[in-house]
Amino acid sequence: MKITRLRNKLLLSAVAISLLVATASMLVVSWVINRQYLGQSQALLGKATNIINDHLHDRQQDILAASRQLATQKNLGSTIWYLSQYAQASIDRDTLLLTYRHLAEDTQKIGQAAKVSRILIYDAAGGLVSFALFDGGITRVGFVGHHPAPVFQLAALREGEELNRKNLRKADSVAGIGFAFGARLPQQEGVHYTIIDGVMAIKSHVPIIGNAFDPNTGNPVIKQLGLVVMVQPLDGNFVEHLSQINDTKINILPQANMAAPSPASAQFDETTLDGADYYRSMIPLYNGEQMIGCIDALHSKEIVRNNIREMMQILGQIAAVSLLLIFVLAWYFATSISRPLTVLSRIFRGVAGGQQNGTLSAELGLLEKEKLRHDELGDLAQSFIAMDRAINQKIGQINEINASLEQKIEERTAALAASEKDTRTLIENSPDTVARYDRDCRRIYVNPAFAALAEGGAEALLGKTPMEFPGGDNMEIYEAEIGKVFATGENAQFELKWQGKDNKEICSHIRLTAERDLTGAVVTVLGVGRDITELNEYRTEQNRKGMAQTRFLAAAGHDLRQPIHAQGLFLDVLSHTELNKRQRKLLDHISAACDATAEMINTLLDFSRIETGAIEPRVQSFRLQPLLNKIEREFEQQADAKHLAYRSRETDLVVRSDPMLVELILRNLVSNAIRYTAKGGLLVAARKRGDTALLEVWDTGIGISPKHLHVVFLEFHQLDNPERDRRKGLGLGLSIADGLARMLGHSLSLVSAPQRGSVFRLRLPIAVEAPVEVLRLAQHKTQTLQARVLVIEDDEAVRVGMLHLLRDWGCACEGAESIEQALAAVGAFKPDAVISDYRLREQRTGLEAIAALRELLGANLPALLITGDTAPDRLREAQSSGIPLLHKPISPDQLYRELVKVLKTPPDQN
Numbered sequence: 074m075k076i077t078r079l080r081n082k083l084l085l086s087a088v089a090i091s092l093l094v095a096t097a098s099m100l101v102v103s104w105v106i107n108r109q110y111l112g113q114s115q116a117l118l119g120k121a122t123n124i125i126n127d128h129l130h131d132r133q134q135d136i137l138a139a140s141r142q143l144a145t146q147k148n149l150g151s152t153i154w155y156l157s158q159y160a161q162a163s164i165d166r167d168t169l170l171l172t173y174r175h176l177a178e179d180t181q182k183i184g185q186a187a188k189v190s191r192i193l194i195y196d197a198a199g200g201l202v203s204f205a206l207f208d209g210g211i212t213r214v215g216f217v218g219h220h221p222a223p224v225f226q227l228a229a230l231r232e233g234e235e236l237n238r239k240n241l242r243k244a245d246s247v248a249g250i251g252f253a254f255g256a257r258l259p260q261q262e263g264v265h266y267t268i269i270d271g272v273m274a275i276k277s278h279v280p281i282i283g284n285a286f287d288p289n290t291g292n293p294v295i296k297q298l299g300l301v302v303m304v305q306p307l308d309g310n311f312v313e314h315l316s317q318i319n320d321t322k323i324n325i326l327p328q329a330n331m332a333a334p335s336p337a338s339a340q341f342d343e344t345t346l347d348g349a350d351y352y353r354s355m356i357p358l359y360n361g362e363q364m365i366g367c368i369d370a371l372h373s374k375e376i377v378r379n380n381i382r383e384m385m386q387i388l389g390q391i392a393a394v395s396l397l398l399i400f401v402l403a404w405y406f407a408t409s410i411s412r413p414l415t416v417l418s419r420i421f422r423g424v425a426g427g428q429q430n431g432t433l434s435a436e437l438g439l440l441e442k443e444k445l446r447h448d449e450l451g452d453l454a455q456s457f458i459a460m461d462r463a464i465n466q467k468i469g470q471i472n473e474i475n476a477s478l479e480q481k482i483e484e485r486t487a488a489l490a491a492s493e494k495d496t497r498t499l500i501e502n503s504p505d506t507v508a509r510y511d512r513d514c515r516r517i518y519v520n521p522a523f524a525a526l527a528e529g530g531a532e533a534l535l536g537k538t539p540m541e542f543p544g545g546d547n548m549e550i551y552e553a554e555i556g557k558v559f560a561t562g563e564n565a566q567f568e569l570k571w572q573g574k575d576n577k578e579i580c581s582h583i584r585l586t587a588e589r590d591l592t593g594a595v596v597t598v599l600g601v602g603r604d605i606t607e608l609n610e611y612r613t614e615q616n617r618k619g620m621a622q623t624r625f626l627a628a629a630g631h632d633l634r635q636p637i638h639a640q641g642l643f644l645d646v647l648s649h650t651e652l653n654k655r656q657r658k659l660l661d662h663i664s665a666a667c668d669a670t671a672e673m674i675n676t677l678l679d680f681s682r683i684e685t686g687a688i689e690p691r692v693q694s695f696r697l698q699p700l701l702n703k704i705e706r707e708f709e710q711q712a713d714a715k716h717l718a719y720r721s722r723e724t725d726l727v728v729r730s731d732p733m734l735v736e737l738i739l740r741n742l743v744s745n746a747i748r749y750t751a752k753g754g755l756l757v758a759a760r761k762r763g764d765t766a767l768l769e770v771w772d773t774g775i776g777i778s779p780k781h782l783h784v785v786f787l788e789f790h791q792l793d794n795p796e797r798d799r800r801k802g803l804g805l806g807l808s809i810a811d812g813l814a815r816m817l818g819h820s821l822s823l824v825s826a827p828q829r830g831s832v833f834r835l836r837l838p839i840a841v842e843a844p845v846e847v848l849r850l851a852q853h854k855t856q857t858l859q860a861r862v863l864v865i866e867d868d869e870a871v872r873v874g875m876l877h878l879l880r881d882w883g884c885a886c887e888g889a890e891s892i893e894q895a896l897a898a899v900g901a902f903k904p905d906a907v908i909s910d911y912r913l914r915e916q917r918t919g920l921e922a923i924a925a926l927r928e929l930l931g932a933n934l935p936a937l938l939i940t941g942d943t944a945p946d947r948l949r950e951a952q953s954s955g956i957p958l959l960h961k962p963i964s965p966d967q968l969y970r971e972l973v974k975v976l977k978t979p980p981d982q983n
Contacts, residue, residue, distance in 0.1 A: 091399045095392045099385075106384050110377045111352075115341050118354035121321040121370040125356055128315060129368075132275055132305060133264045139187035140279040140301045141262070143180070143194075150283015150298040152176055157196040157298075160219035170238070173203070173216040173226065178236050180205045181214045184303070190274070191249070193302040194281075199254035202299065206249065215241065223252045258300045266358040266365055268327050273307040273358060273366050307368075322351070322371040343374070350374040506581065506602040509588075512559055514538045514552045517597070526573040543572050551583070558585045558598045568605065580606045645965040646877045690731040690817055694840035697726050697759045697768065700736055704757065708743050717747065718754030726759050726766045729840040734813050735768075738821070741810040742770040742833045750774035753830070761839065768835040777825040785823065857883035858969070860976055863904035864888045865895050865922050866939075867914045875908065878965055890914070892922045899930060906976055911940035911958075920954055935975035939963065 143149065152172060160169065176194070184192040184205045194203040200223070206213040214236055215227040225244040228236050249270065264277040281299040286292070307325055315323045324346070344353050351371040358366045500507050506523035508516050516535050524531035527543060539548035539555075547569050554565050566584045573579045581602035588597045647660060701721045712719035728735075739757070746755045753773025760767050777785060785807055814821035814835060825831035862879050866872035867890045879886045887902045889895035891914055895907075907926055909919035923936045938954070941961035952958055957971055 087399065091396055095396055099388065099392060102388055103381075103385060106381055110381055114352045114372050114377055115354075118321065118341060118352060118370050118372055121315075122354045122356055124318060125315055125323070125368055125370060128318075129275075129356075133277070136187060136189060136275055136277045136303050136305050137262065137264045137279070139183055139189070140277045140303050143183045143192070143303075144262075144279040144281045144301045146179065149176075149179075150281050150285075153194070153196050153202055153281060153299040154283065154285045156202055157198065157200070166220070169220075170218075173218065174236060174238070174241075176203045177205070177214050177216050181212060181230075181236065185212070187303065187305075189303045189305040191304045193250060195254045195258065195300045195302070197258070197296075197298050199256070199258055199300075201250065201252050201254070204247070204250055206247070213247070215247075217252060254300065258297065260297060265360045267304075267360055268365055269304060269306065271327065273325050273327060273368075275305045275307065277301075277303045322373075324369040324371060325366065326369065327366040344369075344371075346371065352377075504604075506600075506604075508534070508600045510555050510598045510600060514540075514555050523602075526579065528574050545572055547571055554583075554585060555598050555600070558587050559595050562587050562589075562595050569602075578606075579604060580609045646874065646881060649881060690734060692729060692731055692817075694727055694729050694842050694844040695732045696844050697724050697728060697766070700732065700739065701757055701759070703736070704739055704743055707740070708747060711747050712755070715747065715750070716752070717750055720754065720756045722756070722758035724759040726761060727840045727844045728766050728837040730817055730819065730837055734817060735835070735837070738810045738813050738835060739768065739770070741807065742835075745807060746770050746772035746774060746831070746833075750830075762836075764839055766837045766839050768837055769832055771830065771832045773830040776827040776829050776831055777823070778827050858972070859883055860905045860972075861885045861903065862887075862972070863895060863898060863902065863907045863926075865892070865907065865909040865913070865919065866890065867910065871910070878968070882969065892917055892925055895922055896925060896929065899926065903930070904934075906935040906937070906972065908937045908939060908972070911938050912942055918950075920950070920956070923956065935977065937971055937975055 153176075156169070156172060156176075180192050180194060180203045184207055190207055192205045193201060196202050200219075201217045203216040204214070210232050212230045212232075213227060214230060215225060218224050218226050225247050226241050227244045227247060228240040228242065230236060230240070234240070258280070259278050260280055262277070262279040264275065267274055267276045269276075279301045280297045281301060282295060283298045284293045285296055285298060287294045312323045312325060341352065341354050344351055351373055353372070354370045356368040356370070357364050358368065500520050503520060504522055506526060507518075507520040508523055509518040511517055515538055519531050519534045521531075524534060527534050529542075533542055539551045548571065550567075551569060551571075554567060557563075558565055564584070564586050566582065568580060569583050570578055570580045582605050584601045586599045586601070587595045588599055590596050644660065644663060652660060701724070705719060705721045709719045743755070743757065750772045751774070755773070756769075756771040758769050758771070760769070810833075811821055820834075820836040822834045822836075823831060824834075862884045864872055864875050864879070864886060866875060866888070869890070872888045872890065876886045876888050885902075887898045887904070889898050895909075904926075907923055909922050911919045913919060913922065919938050919940075923934075923938075927934045927936075936956050938956050938958045939961060940958060957975060959967065959971060
């Protein structure tokens, strides 16, 4: 009877739980399905919104590209300017009419290709010049004549029909357009949404830029000559096309027809349209900041409801079948479980009552008999007996594991003791100083090496803080670093000077390591110091040698520049004298040798300026193509002379850097490529890589082996010039390029293979703003420069050469070799400008000379500084004065240009 009641309770419990689980599952599944279909609808509308936005963007770009194509069409600006200037003039009307017709034909062709509804072209005054209106198979195209009064010239053309003089008709008005723009012409191109005849449309406008003549000066000028306007409606065809590519319904609403509040952006909500419920996603359309309408993507809610109902019906049927199956299974299992429970309950009560093993063994013996039955009781009894045996077996295994663990613990303890002994031995015999600090920064351990360096040994160190012993200002830094390690748990390393035994100054490299307990908390800090006193002395000596080398180069550069500069001046004067053919040829050879020497000196100056940091980058956005053109013009003759093919690839990339310094880098790379390429050629190209541009120089030269790649950027290092042939340069070109790249924050890399060539890559950031367009004015050297010039130069050869050159230019000149002579000369000679060497005799400078002359003649006295000095401090002092600084050797053309600039008056154009 008890077994039957137990069985019935199990059966009723299983059925009740199944009903509750089924009901709850149906509710949860219903909610999940509803949310799922809602999410699917939202995803569908989101996808449709993205497609619509992409389609709108593509249309905007297409109409803007078509407007640009028409606005930038060759001679369009000149044609509009011509028509606006002569439309009302009494000139050949047939020529004007033909010009109007050609303009109208071009307008019609662009409009048909762009598939827009209208194109309007205005002149600079906002007057309509030409138009084309497209309406199905009829195209209304024409222009506005202005003789004697504005009037429309209109032709209605069918497909395939061309505009000619016969089908043109005069009209006082044309629906949808007027004679004038109605507002000031936009000066920037743009595209926006608008409403035309109650229909949403995309409207673009692009300025027409071209050449016109300034009536005041008669010179050509570049300005805005008109405007191109294109309109493309978002009409039924647009809606039908979008509906076909999306499984949604599309609805376009102008602002006046919108019942809901204007959305700030695309959003998902519900709406009712023509009595039907829809989910919708609203896409706002703006004209500037004003919203003028929206596009709705709609998905029917009835479809969603039907899908949910069908899914719930299927789930209900599955639930009913499942409940029936559960009831049958519950009846079977309840009956099977109830029969063996009597024996098992007695065993459990016996265990709970503390019966002896003998009694339990008897119960288990009965269970052994039950397991022979071929029913559920036999299976349950067999499982219980197997469980009992498995538990006893596991207990035995646990005992064995415990014994094994105890043995391993003993072995590990012995190994740790041995390891600790070895570690202590290493620390005790280490030449590095080792100390352990507690949270109060007191030493709790020091090794013998540390004790040997301190006055008083280990006893003086233990229990003391670094400030207490050995003391000193730097020990405050040491304690602060220990405190940081305790606070953050992060290791630290630094260099520190401190006073050791016999007041000997010791420089140590300190490493602080956090020591933690089992919980991870920092309990002590271990400090290890290595004596680097000798290393610091070596560094100091190397720095001293480097500074001495820099001073030597600066002095040598100055002394070399003086005669080379004078030589260049005399050669220029000599070139303007009458020479026979043999003398002229000798002069050319001498000039070439002088130029080569000057190039090496200028290279030394560039290297010195980079080393001293005297170059200040002026970062701006600029186009790479003009730079590539300039370098090609400069080096193509050198390449031709070696029978090398020089190629540069066209690019429209705009980068952000210092254009002058990038030009210097590229010039050194191209010069290096030509110098080390005997056959083949070189390629200069720029390519886009992500948000950067790679400026590359390829050559088919001798190449570089992998083991030498790391030294090619070192100064004065040349791999293929063991004889030090100065015709191959000084070995500074790549060093200068690398230094400039690092100063600008750019990456300069090299890939090379022996006998195959090399490629240098300069990585530049791509500019996001428009480039700075520099208008370059051509400067022409004149025959006569009427000015009085005072030359201050202590080198007689340079002074005489400068005076000869200035007099050839028509200048009245006086020379002085010191500040005192210059002050004495201005008593009878009032100069218009002063040209002074920077370094004068008796440690005086050109800055002092110019200051003394300005105090006597006025603070506005124009002046130029010339120097052959490359010393860092002198270069910085000269550049900070604000006076233009020229570096010897100076070409006569450069001197002429700078002199004209400081005089601030144009030379006599004789």
